[in-house]
Amino acid sequence: MENERPGAYEALKLQNQVCFPVYACAKEIVRQYGPFLKDLGLTYTQYLVMLVLWETETVCSRDLSKKLHLDYGTLTPVLKRLDGAGLLTRERDPGDERLLTIRLTEEGRRKKEQAARVPHAVAGCMGLTMEEFGQLYLLAYKALAHMEKRNEEHTGGKNNVNG
Amino acid sequence: MENERPGAYEALKLQNQVCFPVYACAKEIVRQYGPFLKDLGLTYTQYLVMLVLWETETVCSRDLSKKLHLDYGTLTPVLKRLDGAGLLTRERDPGDERLLTIRLTEEGRRKKEQAARVPHAVAGCMGLTMEEFGQLYLLAYKALAHMEKRNEEHTGGKNNVNG
DNA sequence: CACAAGCGAATTGTGCACAATCAATTCGGA
DNA sequence: TCCGAATTGATTGTGCACAATTCGCTTGTG
Numbered sequence: 001m002e003n004e005r006p007g008a009y010e011a012l013k014l015q016n017q018v019c020f021p022v023y024a025c026a027k028e029i030v031r032q033y034g035p036f037l038k039d040l041g042l043t044y045t046q047y048l049v050m051l052v053l054w055e056t057e058t059v060c061s062r063d064l065s066k067k068l069h070l071d072y073g074t075l076t077p078v079l080k081r082l083d084g085a086g087l088l089t090r091e092r093d094p095g096d097e098r099l100l101t102i103r104l105t106e107e108g109r110r111k112k113e114q115a116a117r118v119p120h121a122v123a124g125c126m127g128l129t130m131e132e133f134g135q136l137y138l139l140a141y142k143a144l145a146h147m148e149k150r151n152e153e154h155t156g157g158k159n160n161v162n163g
Numbered sequence: 164m165e166n167e168r169p170g171a172y173e174a175l176k177l178q179n180q181v182c183f184p185v186y187a188c189a190k191e192i193v194r195q196y197g198p199f200l201k202d203l204g205l206t207y208t209q210y211l212v213m214l215v216l217w218e219t220e221t222v223c224s225r226d227l228s229k230k231l232h233l234d235y236g237t238l239t240p241v242l243k244r245l246d247g248a249g250l251l252t253r254e255r256d257p258g259d260e261r262l263l264t265i266r267l268t269e270e271g272r273r274k275k276e277q278a279a280r281v282p283h284a285v286a287g288c289m290g291l292t293m294e295e296f297g298q299l300y301l302l303a304y305k306a307l308a309h310m311e312k313r314n315e316e317h318t319g320g321k322n323n324v325n326g
Numbered sequence: 327c328a329c330a331a332g333c334g335a336a337t338t339g340t341g342c343a344c345a346a347t348c349a350a351t352t353c354g355g356a
Numbered sequence: 357t358c359c360g361a362a363t364t365g366a367t368t369g370t371g372c373a374c375a376a377t378t379c380g381c382t383t384g385t386g
Binding site: 008009011012013014016017018019020021022023024025026027028029030031032033044048051052054055067068069112115116119120122123125126127128132133135136137139140141142143144145146147148150151 | 171172174175176177179180181182183184185186187188189190191192193194195196207211214215217218230231232275278279282283285286288289290291295296298299300302303304305306307308309310311313314
Binding site for chain 1: 334335337343344345
């Protein structure tokens with residue numbers, strides 16, 4: 001088994017994986033948000049939805065899905081709960097009945113104040129310098145953009161089959 | 164509402180969050196693994212467990228939990244499935260009946276060959292240079308280490324209540 | 327109008343992920 | 357020896373996360 005050429009399985013060692021620390025780091029970040037968001041009565045995913053709404057007031061479901069990289073199977077129940085909590089409303093677009101318009105309520109708007117100090121608090125948990133935050137931000141977005149593009153090519157690329 | 168001092172809510176904009184691209188990037192990475200791991204008959208979490216076993220042959224449940232940053236509520240069903248698939252065995256440590264010893268089977272060992280090319284393939288999906296991979300790796304581990312330390316301080320810190 | 331094609335969402339099923347809780351085991355004293 | 361505290365890990369309940377499927381709506385074509 002170990003008579004292979006040396007390093008044949010080096011890439012499989014956990015220490016040599018780039019993906020694992022990113023994956024573990026993301027989970028750890030969500031966990032750091034936990035206590036702060038509990039005060040707001042939100043989960044991390046619900047908080048992401050609220051971030052978008054605090055910025056735009058209204059958004060259609062399709063755009064929300066694209067912005068947050070979440071599909072409808074995830075968003076539908078999340079939006080139902082936030083609607084149930086009175087933080088947003090869901091209504092069909094009169095112009096196109098397929099589209100769902102999500103709108104921030106007054107109660108949802110009030111949460112914005114409480115939430116304002118959360119990002120800084122969580123950033124402090126991570127122990128990175130400003131410069132490191134900047135690097136991490138750019139690297140994550142660069143990888144994200146590349147993978148996003150790949151996905152589009154592979155699903156939209158069906159047309160390429162026929163030349 | 165917008166009469167606040169300018170920038171009071173800047174930190175709440177999705178674009179200004181560092182956490183979001185890391186979170187989205189991690190999910191996107193797991194998705195990129197999908198097709199490759201499907202050939203192996205593994206999910207991403209199951210693959211992580213196998214990575215550890217391919218390296219160490221045996222591991223106790225506590226160490227696995229710490230290495231992968233996963234608690235028993237997550238690991239127990241994952242290990243059950245991998246046991247059911249014949250890739251590992253679970254047995255109690257004779258010396259300490261609380262400990263669970265997880266052992267790679269011959270069938271599990273065979274999967275290692277198929278898996279050997281997966282890391283490189285996924286790395287290619289991310290579109291980063293070698294240098295960028297190195298940076299991302301270091302930044303993620305640095306943040307991870309800092310948050311890990313914080314967690315220990317806060318749970319072990321119960322004793323501080325009594326002075 | 328009729329109808330095929332394709333999109334937007336909802337539903338269903340599987341598998342994490344973790345908090346909270348509980349049970350069993352071990353260990354440290356008195 | 358026996359009791360109390362700490363550790364390990366299994367269970368339960370909630371909430372993502374996504375693939376696959378389904379259904380209603382819109383749009384393009386004749």
